[in-house]
Amino acid sequence: MSLSRRHMLTVGATGLAAAIAPQILSSKPEEAIANTQKAPTPQAKINTNGRFAGKVVLITGATSGIGEGTAYAFAREGAKVFFCGRRENLGRQVEAKIKAFGGEATYMRTDVRNETDVKKFTEAAVKKYGRIDIAFNNAGIFMTPAEIQDITAENFLDILQTNVMGEFFAMKYQIPQMRQQGRGAIINMASVAGHAGFPNTAHYNASKHGIIGMTKAVALANAKYGIRVNSISPLAVDTPQLQESFTYQKVNAQEVAKTFVTPRIMSVDEIARAVMFLASNDATSITGMDLDVTGGELAK
Structure with missing residues (x-):
């Protein structure tokens, strides 16, 4: 299916990443691609007296992209x-x-679609360090775009299993440990697609709306235990997947970016800093919130 430049601008940047790049690959669930990003370059050394010194941080989906960049930033x-x-x-x-x-x-x-895997992952962290101070539940996928009548049940369920159930499993096993500690901070990866609708990504939109709703519920249930739970919603972040989609459609990324309220593509480091803010002592009164890191797109 060919998408026009006008349609690309209409669906928005997250819609672009979700709706265009996967077409180059496959619609099979097992071949769904991760939300990969351009690999950040780690700095040469750590700050041993940094603001997260000694904190134990769990991150799902950190083998590339936002997860990878955030892992470097926390470390x-x-x-x-x-x-x-x-x-x-x-x-x-x-x-x-x-x-x-x-x-x-x-x-x-770990495969976050598998509850046993997530349970073992969480238990291994607690066994190693005795606690979990911060969790960034970032793992997620995009799927081949299609209008609702053309989406298979298999595709729909796979994206829900990864994006929604993956974060459900993560919090299911993080929360008891954090309650025992009497403290903790959880940040879930949502998206602009959790607020806006795109015509050919009903499965992806459903997953991100679900994450925001689930975040609010868990935040309300756990505030009295000293646990803060928030989510974060990016727009377009500089990723190989996004750049590949622009190349495939013969569209100039800079020209597309000019249509955004903040006329540029965001960096991995910008998202990492937002995650770290929600995890830090600068955000001790913030829970149950979805942080808009779209550069103002959601304000329109």
Whole structure:
């Protein structure tokens, strides 16, 4: 299916990433692609007295992209990073890069669609460190775009299983540990698609709306236990997937970006800093919120 430039601008940047790039690949659920990003370059050393020094941080889907960049950012600020992803070769590379600049990181292969995997991942972190201070539930996928009548039940269920159930499983096992500790901060990855509708990504939109709703419910149930739960919604972040979609459609990324309220594509580091804000002591009164990091698109 060919998408016009006008349609690309209509669906928006997250819609672009979700709706265009997967067409180049496959509609089979097992071949769904991760929300990958251009690999950030880790800094040469850590700040041992950083604002997350000694904190234990869990991150799902950190073998590339926003997850990878956030893992580097937390590690640079002294955190002990325990992360997962399905692609073991990439996970080992991220782990090695963090250790190379003096950070502490442990990779564990985990498929967030599998409850047993997520349970083992969480338990392994607690066994190693005795606690979980911060969790960034980032793992997620896009699927081949289609109008509702053309989406198969298999495709729809797979994206819900990864994006929604993956975060459900994560919080299911993070919350009891954090209640026992009497504290904790959870940040879930949502999207502009959790607020806006796009005509050919009903499955993706449903998953992101679900994440925001689930975040609010868990936040309300756990505030009295000292646990804060928030989500974050980006628009377009500089990713190989996004750039590939622009190339495929012969569209200039800079020209498309000019149509945004903030006329540029966001960086991985910008999203990482937003995640870290919600995890930090600067946000102690913030819970049950979805943080808009769309550069103003949701204000329109």
